[in-house]
Structures are given as C-alpha cells and as structure tokens.
Amino acid sequence: MSWKSVADLIVQDRNAPIAIIGAPMEAGSVTPGRCDLAPETIRRALKRFSTFDVNDNLELDLPVHDAGDLAVQTMMPSQGFDPIRQAVEAEALDHDLVILLGGNNAVTRPAAHALGLPLDKVGLITLDAHFDMRETDAGPMNGNPVRCLIEDGMPGRNICQLGLAPFANTGRMEEDAAAAGNHVWTIAACEDGLIEIVVDEAFAKLEQSGVLAIMVDFDIDVIDRSQCPGAPGARPGGLAVRDFFRAARHVAMNPKVRLVDLTEFDPSLDVSDISALTAARWVCEILAGYRLRTP
Numbered sequence: 001m002s003w004k005s006v007a008d009l010i011v012q013d014r015n016a017p018i019a020i021i022g023a024p025m026e027a028g029s030v031t032p033g034r035c036d037l038a039p040e041t042i043r044r045a046l047k048r049f050s051t052f053d054v055n056d057n058l059e060l061d062l063p064v065h066d067a068g069d070l071a072v073q074t075m076m077p078s079q080g081f082d083p084i085r086q087a088v089e090a091e092a093l094d095h096d097l098v099i100l101l102g103g104n105n106a107v108t109r110p111a112a113h114a115l116g117l118p119l120d121k122v123g124l125i126t127l128d129a130h131f132d133m134r135e136t137d138a139g140p141m142n143g144n145p146v147r148c149l150i151e152d153g154m155p156g157r158n159i160c161q162l163g164l165a166p167f168a169n170t171g172r173m174e175e176d177a178a179a180a181g182n183h184v185w186t187i188a189a190c191e192d193g194l195i196e197i198v199v200d201e202a203f204a205k206l207e208q209s210g211v212l213a214i215m216v217d218f219d220i221d222v223i224d225r226s227q228c229p230g231a232p233g234a235r236p237g238g239l240a241v242r243d244f245f246r247a248a249r250h251v252a253m254n255p256k257v258r259l260v261d262l263t264e265f266d267p268s269l270d271v272s273d274i275s276a277l278t279a280a281r282w283v284c285e286i287l288a289g290y291r292l293r294t295p
C-alpha cells in the first residue's frame with residue numbers, strides 16, 4: 001500500500017484522544033444473522049481508506065487507541081451487559097471519544113451506562129429506522145434498547161430519535177415514545193439535505209434537558225437498503241448514505257458527544273462490500289468530525 005490508510009491510525013496508545021472497541025454481539029437479534037462479523041470486517045475495510053479528505057483538505061493525523069474486540073459473540077444481551085459497560089467505561093475515562101463497533105443494537109444499552117454519569121445526565125441520539133421500543137418482558141434484545149434505557153431511568157426528554165421509517169414500527173411504539181417524551185424526527189424530516197439541521201435541533205433539545213454527555217447510536221439500518229444491503233432492518237426509502245456521512249461528521253464535531261456506536265451491520269448480507277465500505281467510511285467521518293472540533 002503506497003498511502004497511509006485509516007487502519008494505520010489505529011494503534012496501542014492510551015494517550016490517544018479517541019478509542020475504538022468492538023462488541024461483536026449477535027445473540028438476541030430479531031432477525032438472526034452475523035452482526036458478530038462486523039468489527040473485524042470494518043477493521044479490514046479501513047485499510048481501503050486514505051487519511052486525506054480532498055473535499056475539505058483535511059488530513060486525519062490523530063492516533064486512535066485500539067481497545068480490541070470483546071468476547072461477547074455467544075452472549076445474550078443480559079450476559080453481555082457488564083462486560084460491555086465495563087470495557088466502554090474504562091475507555092471513556094481515558095479518551096475524549098469512544099467509537100463502539102457492534103454487534104447488534106443490543107450493545108447500545110450497556111454503552112449508555114458507561115459514561116460514568118447517572119442516566120438523567122446522559123443524552124441519547126439514535127439514527128435508526130426503528131424506535132427500538134419493543135417490549136422488554138423477554139429481556140433485552142436488539143429491538144428494545146431505547147425502552148430498556150427508559151426503564152433504567154433515562155428520561156424521554158434526553159432521547160432524540162432520527163430517521164424513523166414508515167411501515168417499520170407500530171402505532172403503539174410511537175405512542176409510547178411520545179408518552180415518554182422522546183423527541184422524534186421521521187425519515188421525511190431528514191430528507192433533502194436537512195440532516196445537519198435535524199442533528200442541531202436534537203442537540204438543542206438535549207441542551208434544554210441539561211445533559212452532561214451525549215451518546216449517539218448509528219443503527220446502520222437507517223440507510224436506504226440499496227445503499228446498505230448489509231443490514232437486516234434496512235428498507236428502500238431510507239436515509240441517503242451521503243446524509244448518513246454528513247450526520248456522522250456533524251455529530252462528532254460536538255464536544256459533548258463522548259460515545260458513538262455503529263450497530264446492525266451484518267456482513268453476511270452484504271453485496272460487493274457496499275455496507276463494509278459504508279461502515280468504514282462512517283469511522284472516517286467520526287474521526288474527521290472530531291478533528292474539526294474547536295477547543
């Protein structure tokens with residue numbers, strides 16, 4: 001390779017401002033698949049991205065601490081809660097920003113508990129086709145992390161949900177999200193290049209809620225399925241992949257954002273590496289957004 005790749009930035013360096021950690025959880029998925037393959041697939045795909053963004057004349061020159069991948073492949077979300085929370089918490093203590101590679105969307109709940117703050121001081125933004133408000137009587141799974149977090153004590157006013165897809169949720173979920181006080185922007189509100197405005201609206205809501213730190217969950221199924229076939233929940237009519245990248249960069253520019261995750265990427269469903277390259281580009285955009293933070 002004649003150029004420096006983004007994979008070359010990922011090294012063992014506890015002083016790095018950013019850490020990356022994989023949580024290859026698959027058990028507890030509504031649609032069983034191979035989300036456990038995502039972290040290694042994304043790491044491999046990062047070798048195909050250079051560190052230079054020609055659009056903005058931006059060189060990614062910051063090291064990223066590699067915290068490895070957790071051994072959660074065979075664990076149910078209830079078993080995986082403590083290992084994920086503890087590992088993410090350790091990284092969040094040492095680094096400004098933690099990038100968590102799922103795994104299915106069940107990794108989001110333990111991660112939100114890992115910022116060293118009570119949940120009423122943590123904000124959660126989701127980019128997701130789904131409310132993730134399924135019932136919790138059978139325990140945590142990939143379809144209910146938002147409901148779990150509300151039951152854990154996160155106020156709905158701390159939760160902003162972006163990109164909800166039509167015919168992919170129930171009226172009951174919408175009612176429950178509204179009753180909890182969640183802030184909601186459907187996919188229609190995120191179209192036509194409006195995603196950065198919507199992200200700013202979400203940040204403003206979280207500012208009003210008085211949160212001290214923000215986690216952003218990027219469920220890759222928010223993207224249009226033609227541009228992200230490797231996500232079981234993705235549907236035609238989803239977010240344009242360019243808007244997904246814009247959202248990632250814009251999110252990472254906010255210093256209150258301490259943790260981002262990418263979930264629901266299933267490499268076994270992918271076509272021509274489209275989703276692998278999309279997930280890896282998401283990492284690049286997060287690093288670019290961090291790089292553009294103003295101190």
Ligand SMILES: [Mn+2]
Pocket residue numbers: 105128129130132142219264
């Ligand atoms: Mn989800």
